[in-house]
Amino acid sequence: MSLVAISDLHVRYAENRDIVEGLRPESDDDWLVVAGDVAENFDDVVWALGTLNDRFAKVIWTPGNHELWTPPNDPVQLRGEERYLHLAKTLRQLGVVTPEDPYPVWQGPGGPAVIAPLFVLYDYTFRPGGTYSKEGALAVAHEAGVVATDEYFLHPDPYPSRDAWCRERLAYTRSRLDRLDPALPTVLVNHFPLVREPTRVLHYPEFALWCGTEATADWHVRYRATAVVYGHLHIPRTIECDGVPHREVSLGYPREWRSRPFAPAGLCRILPEPDKQR
Numbered sequence: 505m506s507l508v509a510i511s512d513l514h515v516r517y518a519e520n521r522d523i524v525e526g527l528r529p530e531s532d533d534d535w536l537v538v539a540g541d542v543a544e545n546f547d548d549v550v551w552a553l554g555t556l557n558d559r560f561a562k563v564i565w566t567p568g569n570h571e572l573w574t575p576p577n578d579p580v581q582l583r584g585e586e587r588y589l590h591l592a593k594t595l596r597q598l599g600v601v602t603p604e605d606p607y608p609v610w611q612g613p614g615g616p617a618v619i620a621p622l623f624v625l626y627d628y629t630f631r632p633g634g635t636y637s638k639e640g641a642l643a644v645a646h647e648a649g650v651v652a653t654d655e656y657f658l659h660p661d662p663y664p665s666r667d668a669w670c671r672e673r674l675a676y677t678r679s680r681l682d683r684l685d686p687a688l689p690t691v692l693v694n695h696f697p698l699v700r701e702p703t704r705v706l707h708y709p710e711f712a713l714w715c716g717t718e719a720t721a722d723w724h725v726r727y728r729a730t731a732v733v734y735g736h737l738h739i740p741r742t743i744e745c746d747g748v749p750h751r752e753v754s755l756g757y758p759r760e761w762r763s764r765p766f767a768p769a770g771l772c773r774i775l776p777e778p779d780k781q782r
Contacts, residue, residue: 505531505533505534505613505674506530506531506534506612506613506773506774506775506776507534507535507537507544507610507614507619507755507773507775508535508536508613508692508771508772508773509536509537509539509693509733509751509753509771509774510527510536510537510538510539510746510753510754510755510770510772511538511540511541511568511695511733511734511735511736511752511753511754511755511773512539512541512568512735512736512738512754512755512756512760513521513538513541513542513549513552513755514538514541514542514543514570514755514756514757515542515551515552516545516548517541517757517758519758520757520758521552522753523569523755523767523768523770524555524556525555527554527556527770527771528559528560528738529559529560529561531704532561533611533612533756534560534561535555535560535561535562535563535564535608535612535619536560536563536564536771537564537565537619537621537691537693537696537733537735537753537774538553538556538558538563538564538565538566539566539568539693539694539695539734539735539753540565540566540568540569540571540695540735540736540753541568541569541570541571541597541695541735541736541754542565542570542571543571544570544571544573544581544657545575545577545578545593546579546580546587546594546732546768547579547580548593549571549591550591550595550598551613551685553565553595553598553600553780554600555771556601557688558701559774561599562601562608563599563601564600564601564608564619564621564693565595565600565602565621566602566622566623566693566694566695567588567603567611567623567651567695568695568735568736569654569658569714571588571654571660572587572588572654573589573597573654573657573658573661573666573717573722574657574658574659575657578608579660580732580781581606583659583661584659584660584661584662584663584669585660585661585662585663585669586652586661586662587673589604589622592604593630596635598700600724601619601621601774602621602684602755603621603622604622607619607620607621609682609688610691612773612775612776613774613776614730614775614776614777615775616685616688616763617690617691617730617775618685618688618689618690618691618692619683619691619692619693620680620690620691620692620727622677622692622693622694622697623669623677623694623695624668624673624674624677624694624717624719624720625666625667625670625671625673625696625717626667626670626696626713626715626717627650627666627667627670627671627718627719628641628642628666628667628713628714629716629718629719630703630712630713630715630716630717630718631712631713632644632709632710632712633742634763639665641710641713642713643740644710645690645710645711645713647713647721648708648710649712650708650711652713652714654666654712654714657768660716662681668774670717674717674720677745680741681726681727684727685734686728687731688780689728689729690727690728690729690730690756691729691730691731691732691733691774692723692724692727692729692731692732692733692735692773693732693733693734694732694734695735695736696715696716696720696734696736696754697715697716697732697737697749697750697752698716698723698732698734698750699716699720699721699724699732700712700716700718701743701745701750702734702737702739702741702750702752703715703716703737705739706737709717714738715736715737723749724745724746724750725748728732729745729748730777731748731749731750731751731774731775731777732748732749732751732776733751733753733774734750734751734752734753735752735753735754736752736754737752737754737757737771738754738757738760739752739754740752740753740756742755749771749777751774751775753772753777755768755770756768
């Protein structure tokens with residue numbers, strides 16, 4: 505019985521879709537965490553998570569930025585918060601746990617622990633050198649030719665900006681985490697890293713703007729995390745901050761995992777705690 509995790513499935517690629525088709529639990533009691541970027545089109549997200557939900561005892565999902573896009577070819581043209589809430593409602597009907605649901609408690613090996621799927625977006629505070637305003641940092645990114653597709657497809661409606669939506673999500677999520685039993689440790693799951701450290705190795709450091717918020721930098725300590733699970737960067741690895749493992753569990757694009765000298769990342773065991781090195 506294990507808690508396992510994966511992210512950045514990007515099932516619009518046939519090779520990745522085949523990998524999802526092949527994912528299986530080792531035990532009928534295994535729980536699966538999916539840390540975002542399943543797909544861009546609404547129906548692909550529902551297909552992938554529905555397929556996995558039929559196989560695992562419990563599936564826990566938090567959205568990535570790609571699920572929040574409104575691509576012009578998607579029959580579901582909802583935008584922003586309305587799109588997110590409609591997706592959460594649809595997945596809940598399948599039995600998938602979303603960030604809008606009560607946080608489940610893992611009672612298996614390595615537990616008990618509250619599994620907390622978070623959705624807190626980013627607010628442009630991961631700035632180059634930490635010295636720019638949001639506007640200045642965006643200008644630097646545009647000059648470097650590094651601009652996330654979110655700027656075109658991830659609409660913040662009804663909020664005036666993505667960082668305003670992030671601030672609302674931070675307040676909402678903090679209020680929920682603050683009410684947890686202080687005797688229980690947590691596994692914090694978010695698509696974006698909760699700390700800035702993982703972005704230090706980005707080939708294009710300007711992209712860090714779209715990778716998280718400094719407001720979550722102490723959450724792994726404040727909320728007693730035994731592990732933090734994230735994706736987004738497509739750099740699968742484990743780092744430690746304050747003794748807490750932060751595990752990126754991304755699959756990534758086929759062009760990325762094909763170029764590596766090892767098999768594409770599959771399911772990563774979170775609990776019971778694996779060896780410190782993947």
